[in-house]
Amino acid sequence: MGIKNFIGFAFGPIASAVLGLITVPVFSWVFSPEDVGRLNILHMVISFCLLLLVLGLDQAYVREFHETSNTSQLLKLCFRPGFYLLLVSASVSLPFSNNLSSWLFCEVDPWFYPLILVCILTSYISRFLSLILRMQERGLAFSISQIMPKASQLILLGVVLWTGATRNFLTLLWITVASTLTVVVVYAWNTRKEWLLALETQPNPDQTRALLKFGLPLMISGLAYWGLTATSTLVLRSQSTLSELGIYSVASKFAGAATIFQSIFTVIWAPMVYKWVAEGVDMVRVDTVARQALSVVCAIFVVTGIFSWLTDYILPVHYISVKYLVLCAIAPPLLYTLSEITCVGIRISRRTKLSVWVTLAALAANVLLNLWLVPKHGASGAVMANALAYMVFFVAGTEASAHVWRQFPRNKLYLCVGFTIAFAVATVLFGPTALIHYALFWLAALPLVGWLFCKEWTELISAGRLCFDQKISSRMLGDKSTYSVKKK
Incomplete structure (x- = not known):
């Protein structure tokens, strides 16, 4: 992947995270913690339905894209089964819509079911359309589509404030619907050639079965992963209060800044590593990537620990504990990113x-x-549980990958991640009562991270300079060729 495409893919997560850091405080000031908690449940429901309906065929599309001669047919083969399942599921669940609303949101409204259904449908379509841009390495178009939801949410929040509209969960639901519709329209326009060609293809049932054989285990794994991410929401909903769920939700959304690293890396990593496999590249380079990613993960933890107290100045007073919680809240996306590298052998070996x-x-x-x-501990207990569970996820997946694929060095990975998670948990437990401000402990860890990963920082800086030099050289060559053509 060239530097231009990398910048294109990186632009979306960075801009989306920046907009997210704006929308989260606005949501927390405009809506009650209870409604923010309900919004968290809505996102949980959408993600569950998406994982179930996709049937793992999104991953099958990514896995087979570089090894098929008809990508349009592959798109239709992967899209169609889940779409039919969505229509059936919507019909079956219709009689229970009020009961589901009451159980999930402690409220019932006739608009809830149709609006949630629209969110699920648009999210399903967007999922496959986004894969087209991702696999074709159209980074800028992919990024623009990622930015649209946050941008539209900010605009609609401004409309709510300006018009004095009712500030309740139904309003939040309408805002979510509008943002997902905006995204699917943008994706549909940017990929119109591909999906129009896909409509004309004739799927092969044998190919569908082969794709499902690959995808269904990943669907089950995805549902289990959804349970891993949704457990805290469900337990807070049943064992605590909606207010605590709202605090947990805000902390998780602030931790979304850490998903910049996750989003950029996971979008680029899977297609790139499968391309390496297809080209017969020496997979030792995966070890180098793992070390470099570990250095970035540790640095993100330390910087977050140093500056998380700034949330006190942008959030209402009832979110004062967020500055402690965010240290554990960033663990899931960061450990998931590391596991994408260290566990890649599971997918390579199928x-x-x-x-x-x-x-x-x-x-x-x-x-x-x-x-x-x-x-x-309420929300504090939820973020600690998540951090420790993702530690289990990372270690178990890494060991499984080493067993079925190839052995690689892991001691440094486990030691650094273990100490970092321990410090994050300690911040949640002892930060509010410690005699010394918790940020000072994280500040003391900064030079340690710089020394421990000196080699990795040098490699990353050198890679960045090389990419920059190549970019400048290509521009100069382009200018010279243009000049020579004009001269002739």
Whole structure:
């Protein structure tokens, strides 16, 4: 992938995270913690339905894209089964819509079911259309589509404030619907050639079965992973209060800044590593990437620990504990990113059933930890449980990958991640009562990270300079060729 495409892909997550850091405080000031908690439940429901309906065929599309001669047919093969399942599921769940609304949101409204259904439908379509841009390495178009939801949410929040509209969960639901519709329209326009060609193709049932054989284990793993991420929300909903759920939701959304790293990396990583496999590249380079990613993960933890107290100045007073919680809240996206590298051998070897067992082990740990910690600590217990469960997820997946694929060095990975998670948990537990401000401890860790990963920082800086020099050289060559053509 060239530097231009990399910048294109990186632009979306960075801009989206910046907009997210604006929208989160606005949401927290405009809507009550209870409604913010309900919004968290809505996102949980959408993600669950998307994982179930996609049937793992989104991953099958990514895996087979570089090894098929008809990508349009592949798109239709992967899109169609889940779309039919969506229509059936919508019909079956219709009679229970009020009961589901009451159980999930503690409120009933006739608009809830149709609006949630629109959110699920647009999210499903957007998922596959985004894969087209991702696999074609159209980074800028992909990024613009990622920015649109946050931008439209900010605009609609401004409309709510300006018009004095009712500030309740139904308003939040309308804002979510409008943002997802905006995204699917943009995706549809940017990929119109590809999906129009896909409509004309004739799927082969044998190919569908082969794709499902690859995708269904990943779907099960994805559902288990959803349980891993949703457990805290469900336990807080049942064992605590909607207000605590709102605090947890805001802390998680602030931790969304850490997903810049996750979003950029995961979008680029899977297509790139599968391309390496197809080209017969020496996979030792994966070890180098893992070390470099570890250095970035540790640096993000330290910088967050130094500056998380700034949330006190942009959030209402009832979110004062967020500055402690955000240290554990950033653990899931960062550890997931590391696991994408260290666990890649499971997918390369097509042993995707192992992903199910790895995720189930982490899910079991998360359920037990949440049931133990949430009743006593509320939102603080939920973020600690998540951080520790993702530690289990990372270690189990890494060991499974080393077993079925190839052995690689792991001691430094485990030591650094273990100490970092321990410091994050300590911040949540002892930060509010410590005699010394918690940020000073994280500040003291900054030179340690710089020394421990000196080699990795040098490699990253050198790679950045090389990319920059190549960019300048290509521009100069382009200018010279243009000049020579004009001269002739």
